[in-house]
Amino acid sequence: MAKRRPAILVLEDGRTFPGEAYGSVGETFGEAVFTTGMTGYQETLTDPSYHRQVVVQTAPHIGNTGVNGEDDESGRIWVAGYVVRDPARIGSNWRATGSLEDRLATEGVVGISGVDTRALTRHLRERGAMRVGISSVDNDPQSLLARVRQAPQMVGADLSTEVTTPEPYVVEAVGEHRFTVAALDLGIKRNVPRRLAARGVTTHVLPAGSNIDDLLATGADAIFLSPGPGDPATADGPVALAREALQRRVPLFGICFGSQILGRALGFGTYKLGYGHRGINQPVLDRVTGKVEVTSHNHGFAVEVPGAGHGAVVPDQVIDTDFGGVRVSHVCLNDNVVEGLRAVDVPAFTVQYHPEAAAGPHDADYLFDRFAELIEGRTHSEGRTNA
Numbered sequence: 001m002a003k004r005r006p007a008i009l010v011l012e013d014g015r016t017f018p019g020e021a022y023g024s025v026g027e028t029f030g031e032a033v034f035t036t037g038m039t040g041y042q043e044t045l046t047d048p049s050y051h052r053q054v055v056v057q058t059a060p061h062i063g064n065t066g067v068n069g070e071d072d073e074s075g076r077i078w079v080a081g082y083v084v085r086d087p088a089r090i091g092s093n094w095r096a097t098g099s100l101e102d103r104l105a106t107e108g109v110v111g112i113s114g115v116d117t118r119a120l121t122r123h124l125r126e127r128g129a130m131r132v133g134i135s136s137v138d139n140d141p142q143s144l145l146a147r148v149r150q151a152p153q154m155v156g157a158d159l160s161t162e163v164t165t166p167e168p169y170v171v172e173a174v175g176e177h178r179f180t181v182a183a184l185d186l187g188i189k190r191n192v193p194r195r196l197a198a199r200g201v202t203t204h205v206l207p208a209g210s211n212i213d214d215l216l217a218t219g220a221d222a223i224f225l226s227p228g229p230g231d232p233a234t235a236d237g238p239v240a241l242a243r244e245a246l247q248r249r250v251p252l253f254g255i256c257f258g259s260q261i262l263g264r265a266l267g268f269g270t271y272k273l274g275y276g277h278r279g280i281n282q283p284v285l286d287r288v289t290g291k292v293e294v295t296s297h298n299h300g301f302a303v304e305v306p307g308a309g310h311g312a313v314v315p316d317q318v319i320d321t322d323f324g325g326v327r328v329s330h331v332c333l334n335d336n337v338v339e340g341l342r343a344v345d346v347p348a349f350t351v352q353y354h355p356e357a358a359a360g361p362h363d364a365d366y367l368f369d370r371f372a373e374l375i376e377g378r379t380h381s382e383g384r385t386n387a
């Protein structure tokens with residue numbers, strides 16, 4: 001194999017890691033975050049929620065199964081940059097249609113390999129997610145650092161309109177049609193409408209700028225608020241839409257960014273986590289059933305509920321909001337972060353993690369059944385909730 005060009009990675013606090021060019025040769029900037037998933041790199045790369053983030057894979061061998069025509073979660077790779085330890089020399093899998101590195105190069109994704117990703121991950125875990133630059137064209141850390149410090153921060157970033165669908169589209173129910181859902185696309189992953197379709201739900205996916213009348217004009221029985229990149233504190237339009245939906249008692253389900261938006265609509269704040277949750281093996285307690293599920297995560301922000309400081313145990317009690325009582329239905333067992341909300345008096349619930357998985361375990365798939373049950377309650381007894 002030809003010798004790779006040297007490359008460097010510089011964090012905004014000046015810590016520098018040497019490596020080699022991987023994927024496209026060039027320079028890139030973003031927020032450095034790490035993901036602990038041992039598998040599923042293709043789904044990670046194509047998840048729109050990673051827009052403007054430079055993803056560090058803690059798993060040391062990446063690219064082993066190549067890339068295939070089935071696992072993309074959107075129409076392109078979204079990560080701003082890619083950091084790996086040891087790229088596979090040969091990708092091999094019965095579904096593979098090409099190599100990961102060729103795809104990164106084709107899509108212009110600048111990466112770096114040969115990085116001590118354990119040291120880098122520990123640094124990010126201690127110091128927090130921060131801006132980063134990767135360059136295989138300028139190997140002077142000082143000049144790269146100056147540009148890293150000019151790159152935009154993730155706090156205050158409003159990115160939904162950069163990733164949303166330009167035009168509405170429909171994903172049809174599989175088998176008998178039961179319900180219609182309008183999804184506000186703030187960075188949706190393909191597996192969400194797919195999991196809904198498997199429950200007889202037809203999903204109309206609408207652009208981020210849509211208003212509630214646009215959503216309901218699809219004939220929707222319910223609204224879905226999608227995952228997506230950026231700081232939820234900037235999502236005032238979707239928050240106003242969610243409040244309108246809560247007022248009209250339209251059944252609502254939100255995932256990740258959608259959870260943060262619904263949290264804000266209920267009157268809660270959001271805050272940035274130190275280094276976030278990204279991986280496919282995070283333990284979450286479902287307080288409704290008492291079961292622990294192993295789940296897929298990708299979030300850097302979280303909902304803040306009263307009475308629970310960061311890292312403190314969130315009380316299991318009904319919290320009064322503008323829309324009646326709300327319970328924290330799910331918590332992360334690693335750090336007590338709020339992982340789900342369930343309204344008691346209006347038909348709405350959310351999770352901060354990814355029941356659609358892709359990549360990840362399917363433990364939380366039942367939440368799509370809960371959504372269908374919520375819609376059913378609403379559809380069959382006017383104005384009713386799942387309380």
Ligand SMILES: NC(=O)CC[C@H](N)C(=O)O
Pocket residue numbers: 049226227228229230231232255256257258298299300301302
């Ligand atoms: N996957 C997501 O929806 C991420 C939500 C938000 N951008 C966060 O980082 O917390």
